[in-house]
Amino acid sequence: MKRAVAILRDYLGVSQQEARGMLALLTLTGFLLLLPLAYRLWVPDSIPDTSASDKRQLDSLVALLEVENREVDERHETTPGRYEPDLKTKKAERFAFDPNIVDAESWQRLGAPRWLADRIVRYRSKGGQFRKKEDLLKIYDFPPELYGELEPYMRLRIEEGAEKPSEKYRERFAGAEPELNKSYASNKPVYAAERYSKPVLQPFDINTADTTELKKLRGIGSKLAGRIVKFRDALGGFVSPGQYAEVYGLDSLALEELNKYGQVQTPVKKLAVNTATAEELDRHVYLSKRQAEIIVNYRTQHGPYTSPESLRNIRILDAKTIEKLTPYLAF
Secondary structure (H helix, E strand, O other), X not given: OHHHHHHHHHHHOOOHHHHHHHHHHHHHHHHHHHHHHHXXXXXXXXXXXXXXXXXXXXXXXXXXXXXXXXXXXXHOOOOOOOOOXXXXXXXXXXXXXXXXXXXXXXXXXOOOOHHHHHHHHHHHHXXXXXXXXXXXXXXXXXXXXXXXXXXXXXXXXXXXXXXXXXXXXXXXXXXXXXXXXXXHHOOOOOOEEOOOOOOOOOOEEOOOOOHHHHOOOOOOOHHHHHHHHHHHHHHOOOOOHHHHHHOOOOOHHHHHHHHHHEEOOOOOOOEEOOOOOHHHHHXXXXXXXXXHHHHHHHHHHHOOOOOHHHHHHOOOOOHHHHHHHHHHEEO
C-alpha cells in the first residue's frame, strides 16, 4: 500500500495525501468493473418458468396463426403483376362489356384481380377513356393473358346507324347478357353513344394555339390541353408532329386528332448554348440538371461550342439526345 502510494506520488508529482486518494479511486473503479463479471460467475442464470395458463394462451395463438395461414393458402390470392386465371375460389365469368362503363365488381367477375379493377376505375375517374381495345393495355401491369381472353368480349360504344352485328357475333354471345341479346333481337347497336356535334375544325398552328383551341379536338379536355401547352412551352415549340406522343396521357384518339389538325408552322424558340446559364438549360425538357451543369462547365473550360458536333465531346450526352436538342440550340 505504502509502496503504491510512493509510486503514484513520484510518478505524478503529487502530495502523499493526493496519491492516497487516487489509489483509493483506482481501487474502487477496478472493483466496479469486475463486479458484473463476478456476478455472472457466482450467480447462475435463472429462467422463469411459464405458468400453465400462459402456455395454454401461447398454444391457442399458434393454432390461430396456423388456421389463418391455411385460409390464405386456400384463397390463393393473386399478387400485383401476376395473372392466374384458374382461381380456386371463384370461376371467372365471360360476358360482353364496355371497359368505359363497367364497375370494379364487374371487372372482378371477368377475372381481373381486385387491385387491377380498382386501378382501372381510378384511371377512368381521372378522365381516362378507352378509345380502342388496345388502349386497355396502357393500364400499368395489365396482364396480356387476361387481355387476350377478354378482347373478344369487349364492346366499345358505337354510334347510332352502325352496322348490325353479324350472325357469328350473335351466336358467340347468345347467352352472355340479357340486355345484349335484347339489342340483337331489335337489330340495334349494343351501345348508343351521343353524337359528336362540335363545329367543323380547321388545321391550326400547334405552336401558337391556346387551350381553348385544343379543347375543340376530340379526346382532349381542359387537363390534357393544359398539359400540351405546358409541354410545348417548356420545349420551346414542336419541331414535328412526332413529338406529340411525348406528351403524357394522350390516348390514340387525342394523338390522331393532333396529327390531323395540329400543324407545325411557327419556328421553335432557340437557346443560346454559349451564353445560357445552367438554370436556363435545365428548364428544357430534353436536359436534366446535371447535363445542364456539365454543358456550362465544359464551355467554361474549353471555350464556346461551334456546332452540334462539338457537344459530342460531353460523354453524358448521347447521340439521340444531341439529335433531339439540335433544333433548339443556337450556336
